[in-house]
Amino acid sequence: MERKYYFFIAIFITLIIGYGSLAAIGNPMPSKISVSDKTIHASAYFLLTLSWLLAYKNKASEGKVSIIIMVLVLLYGTIIEVLQGIATSYRQPEVNDIIANLVGILIAFSIFKIFLKKKVLK
Numbered sequence: 001m002e003r004k005y006y007f008f009i010a011i012f013i014t015l016i017i018g019y020g021s022l023a024a025i026g027n028p029m030p031s032k033i034s035v036s037d038k039t040i041h042a043s044a045y046f047l048l049t050l051s052w053l054l055a056y057k058n059k060a061s062e063g064k065v066s067i068i069i070m071v072l073v074l075l076y077g078t079i080i081e082v083l084q085g086i087a088t089s090y091r092q093p094e095v096n097d098i099i100a101n102l103v104g105i106l107i108a109f110s111i112f113k114i115f116l117k118k119k120v121l122k
Contacts, residue, residue, distance in 0.1 A: 006051060007055040010054075021080045021091075022087065037097070041077075045077060048073055049108035053108065053112045074101060
């Protein structure tokens with residue numbers, strides 16, 4: 001897939017996470033499947049990080065750009081957590097959410113590096 005497609009996917013995921021993190025939840029539909037809030041955070045930030053790493057795959061393979069992407073994604077998640085406490089009355093910031101975000105970021109980075117080493121990503 002071309003870099004520009006990965007870039008648009010990364011922008012889309014970034015916007016969806018921002019909206020989903022700051023929007024009012026309302027009454028969620030009851031589900032027989034119980035998914036932890038922290039699992040959702042880790043999964044979302046896994047996808048977000050991986051999408052940005054793929055968007056900048058050629059530069060991210062060098063290492064420095066990968067670290068910058070990871071730091072920026074973590075900063076984005078932290079800013080959203082702060083905004084939940086400041087800009088909304090229906091959301092509360094949680095340090096554990098930031099930790100879950102970091103777990104997702106680190107898993108995405110690890111998988112990206114493994115695929116680079118195995119030359120799965122070209």
